[in-house]
Amino acid sequence: VYKKVEHEVIEMVKMTKSVGRDPRRIIHSIKVALAITLASFFYYFKPLYDSFGASAIWAIITVIVVFEFSVGATIGKGLNRMIATILGGALGFGTHYLANLCGDKGQPLILGALVFVVAAIASFMRFFPSMKARYDYGLLIFILTFSMVAVSSYRDDEVLKLASDRFLTIVIGSFIAVSICIFVCPIWIGNDLHDQLVNNVENLATFLQEFGAQYFRSSQGVEQVNKASMHKYKTILTSKQSEESMANLARWEPGPRKFGFRHPWKQYLNISSSARECAYRVRVLDVYLENNDQIQIESQFKEEFLRMCKESAKALKEVAMAIKKMAPPALASAHIERAKATTENLSSLLANHRFEGLEMIPTATLVSLLIDLLCCIEKVADCTRE
Amino acid sequence: VYKKVEHEVIEMVKMTKSVGRDPRRIIHSIKVALAITLASFFYYFKPLYDSFGASAIWAIITVIVVFEFSVGATIGKGLNRMIATILGGALGFGTHYLANLCGDKGQPLILGALVFVVAAIASFMRFFPSMKARYDYGLLIFILTFSMVAVSSYRDDEVLKLASDRFLTIVIGSFIAVSICIFVCPIWIGNDLHDQLVNNVENLATFLQEFGAQYFRSSQGVEQVNKASMHKYKTILTSKQSEESMANLARWEPGPRKFGFRHPWKQYLNISSSARECAYRVRVLDVYLENNDQIQIESQFKEEFLRMCKESAKALKEVAMAIKKMAPPALASAHIERAKATTENLSSLLANHRFEGLEMIPTATLVSLLIDLLCCIEKVADCTRE
Numbered sequence: 036v037y038k039k040v041e042h043e044v045i046e047m048v049k050m051t052k053s054v055g056r057d058p059r060r061i062i063h064s065i066k067v068a069l070a071i072t073l074a075s076f077f078y079y080f081k082p083l084y085d086s087f088g089a090s091a092i093w094a095i096i097t098v099i100v101v102f103e104f105s106v107g108a109t110i111g112k113g114l115n116r117m118i119a120t121i122l123g124g125a126l127g128f129g130t131h132y133l134a135n136l137c138g139d140k141g142q143p144l145i146l147g148a149l150v151f152v153v154a155a156i157a158s159f160m161r162f163f164p165s166m167k168a169r170y171d172y173g174l175l176i177f178i179l180t181f182s183m184v185a186v187s188s189y190r191d192d193e194v195l196k197l198a199s200d201r202f203l204t205i206v207i208g209s210f211i212a213v214s215i216c217i218f219v220c221p222i223w224i225g226n227d228l229h230d231q232l233v234n235n236v237e238n239l240a241t242f243l244q245e246f247g248a249q250y251f252r253s254s255q256g257v258e259q260v261n262k263a264s265m266h267k268y269k270t271i272l273t274s275k276q277s278e279e280s281m282a283n284l285a286r287w288e289p290g291p292r293k294f295g296f297r298h299p300w301k302q303y304l305n306i307s308s309s310a311r312e313c314a315y316r317v318r319v320l321d322v323y324l325e326n327n328d329q330i331q332i333e334s335q336f337k338e339e340f341l342r343m344c345k346e347s348a349k350a351l352k353e354v355a356m357a358i359k360k361m362a363p364p365a366l367a368s369a370h371i372e373r374a375k376a377t378t379e380n381l382s383s384l385l386a387n388h389r390f391e392g393l394e395m396i397p398t399a400t401l402v403s404l405l406i407d408l409l410c411c412i413e414k415v416a417d418c419t420r421e
Numbered sequence: 422v423y424k425k426v427e428h429e430v431i432e433m434v435k436m437t438k439s440v441g442r443d444p445r446r447i448i449h450s451i452k453v454a455l456a457i458t459l460a461s462f463f464y465y466f467k468p469l470y471d472s473f474g475a476s477a478i479w480a481i482i483t484v485i486v487v488f489e490f491s492v493g494a495t496i497g498k499g500l501n502r503m504i505a506t507i508l509g510g511a512l513g514f515g516t517h518y519l520a521n522l523c524g525d526k527g528q529p530l531i532l533g534a535l536v537f538v539v540a541a542i543a544s545f546m547r548f549f550p551s552m553k554a555r556y557d558y559g560l561l562i563f564i565l566t567f568s569m570v571a572v573s574s575y576r577d578d579e580v581l582k583l584a585s586d587r588f589l590t591i592v593i594g595s596f597i598a599v600s601i602c603i604f605v606c607p608i609w610i611g612n613d614l615h616d617q618l619v620n621n622v623e624n625l626a627t628f629l630q631e632f633g634a635q636y637f638r639s640s641q642g643v644e645q646v647n648k649a650s651m652h653k654y655k656t657i658l659t660s661k662q663s664e665e666s667m668a669n670l671a672r673w674e675p676g677p678r679k680f681g682f683r684h685p686w687k688q689y690l691n692i693s694s695s696a697r698e699c700a701y702r703v704r705v706l707d708v709y710l711e712n713n714d715q716i717q718i719e720s721q722f723k724e725e726f727l728r729m730c731k732e733s734a735k736a737l738k739e740v741a742m743a744i745k746k747m748a749p750p751a752l753a754s755a756h757i758e759r760a761k762a763t764t765e766n767l768s769s770l771l772a773n774h775r776f777e778g779l780e781m782i783p784t785a786t787l788v789s790l791l792i793d794l795l796c797c798i799e800k801v802a803d804c805t806r807e
Binding site: 055072075092100150151156163170190248277324 | 431436440441446448449450453454455457459461464465470475478481482485486509529532533536537540541543544545548549550551555564565569570572573575576577605658659661662670697698702704705708712736745771780783785786788789790793796
């Protein structure tokens with residue numbers, strides 16, 4: 036038993052270390068704790084407590100629920116919560132007023148029916164794609180506040196006081212969360228998306244570089260190829276959903292350091308999806324040569340392949356730099372032109388070469404795949420230019 | 422202005438229709454409304470109201486927050502919320518007891534310090550991958566309940582009553598949500614995942630079928646090719662994240678109709694990721710032939726290509742059936758063997774054929790890509806057998 040516990044503890048420490056390697060996570064945890072402590076001053080200081088009483092708990096709840104890792108997510112949740120609370124509260128109060136008109140017996144029936152209808156409609160609206168992307172949390176809070184105000188109005192006549200206290204404390208809680216999120220080491224999701232896109236394009240370039248070095252370099256100077264950095268491109272293959280949600284959150288962020296408020300996040304998704312098309316080809320190339328390890332390619336082809344990989348990689352690096360600096364990729368087209376020249380050389384070599392038996396299959400396949408990849412790279416560069 | 426409003430309304434109706442095409446969404450909305458109505462009986466009936474008082478609001482809040490589209494998600498959230506509430510409440514009560522020992526002056530200091538430390542640690546733990554996948558919501562509620570009980574204990578001496586009332590109402594709310602979710606037209610996320618996997622593999626098979634018909638059928642009998650169903654495979658390319666979260670949620674579900682409790686959802690993810698590898702190749706094939714529309718392939722090759730596509734498609738269909746019925750794919754290997762025989766025919770045809778100039782590039786490329794694809798299909802079949 037002792038050994039097992041020891042093992043568990045060691046695992047735990049390892050996990051903590053690996054999670055804590057990103058210092059932003061530690062900072063985030065401290066920020067959350069700080070915001071909760073700030074919000075709980077409503078309890079500790081008597082003058083503050085006297086003005087809100089037990090409703091002050093909503094400030095603490097709001098801070099905890101609204102505080103997210105990135106500024107965009109926190110602002111989005113805070114705004115959603117505030118707007119939904121005021122709308123839900125107002126509608127709930129209206130329902131209370133309407134039900135009051137119907138006398139003691141009708142009141143619960145009217146209340147129940149209205150709550151049922153509003154809750155069903157709002158739940159259904161959560162499925163609308165445009166709502167789901169940015170206002171899902173708001174609709175949830177709308178249902179919540181509306182039901183709370185409408186239902187509790189049946190027993191509690193101070194429903195207006197309840198609704199307004201709840202709204203005020205939620206506004207205060209949201210402000211505490213958003214301000215700490217923005218003013219203490221902010222984490223802008225827009226920056227993250229930007230960096231991730233740059234990284235993705237750079238990883239593709241790295242793959243092509245290492246790939247060329249591994250398979251097409253002349254046998255004299257065999258260098259060690261870095262397999263790990265070569266395979267970093269794999270994350271792009273499946274990053275679509277996370278990028279889309281990042282772009283959705285980034286739209287909540289006011290212009291941070293580098294970007295304007297109306298930064299074209301949609302353009303990012305376009306570049307990213309054309310980079311993903313590149314990655315599919317890269318994946319096929321990668322596995323193709325891994326499975327056909329002992330294929331023989333004549334050295335004259337190898338040279339051209341190597342040059343083509345190098346030029347394509349350079350073009351991608353240019354694109355990555357251009358995204359980083361948000362300038363048009365000036366030199367990328369020159370590299371693409373040079374890579375295209377190589378494909379012409381390759382074609383004429385192929386046309387004049389006499390192959391034995393099945394020898395030409397790998398060479399011909401590589402030519403097609405690399406030409407195809409080049410088209411994709413050109414599209415990435417075009418997207419970036421816009 | 423009138424025209425604009427009319428346009429908006431028409432858009433709205435269109436949107437509603439397209440969202441409502443899935444009747445499960447309408448049913449879900451009604452289920453949510455029903456659960457809220459049930460929970461609000463705590464207010465409408467005096468005997469029920471007398472036992473909980475204003476704490477009954479937590480039952481309504483719980484129903485709204487816990488109720489999700491699928492059974493797995495609802496159970497997961499309900500369990501998380503209940504367990505986190507009892508743990509957070511217990512720890513909060515302990516903190517209250519400890520702070521009470523320190524006298525009037527020390528109390529807020531001790532409370533503040535403990536809340537700060539616990540909130541920071543729990544926030545940090547939310548980053549652990551194993552926690553994030555299944556207990557993220559629980560950790561949030563833990564922080565929430567702990568802070569609520571600990572902080573409000575400073576002003577309210579009935580903290581034990583508060584904590585136990587909150588816990589009881591949350592249990593009741595969770596039970597209402599989970600039972601309505603399970604007993605009224607349940608939506609099992611496990612079934613969805615299962616169906617999606619079957620669909621994905623079937624879409625790949627459809628692509629190969631239509632692809633063969635479009636490019637390799639002899640010119641006499643040109644059939645209309647269904648482009649839309651041909652391109653359905655595209656969803657597989659980017660479905661990884663949604664499948665992983667579905668598998669995580671499915672693990673909360675008790676054995677529904679067809680599956681056991683310990684259904685191997687991990688195996689599903691394996692099959693799915695090998696199907697995704699197929700899809701990358703399919704994507705490259707698709708774009709390759711689209712870009713090279715006028716390529717000439719000799720009719721003897723076309724026949725073999727067509728046969729190969731057909732056999733591969735049949736093998737994939739077998740696999741899809743096998744997943745559907747949860748039986749080993751008996752006939753898949755026979756189809757794969759036949760497809761392999763075709764590749765041998767193709768190789769010998771290629772070896773003996775004399776090509777002019779660059780003519781052999783497309784044929785050789787197609788051979789390599791199809792062989793590569795066949796390897797992937799074999800892997801899918803192997804995964805399914807396990």
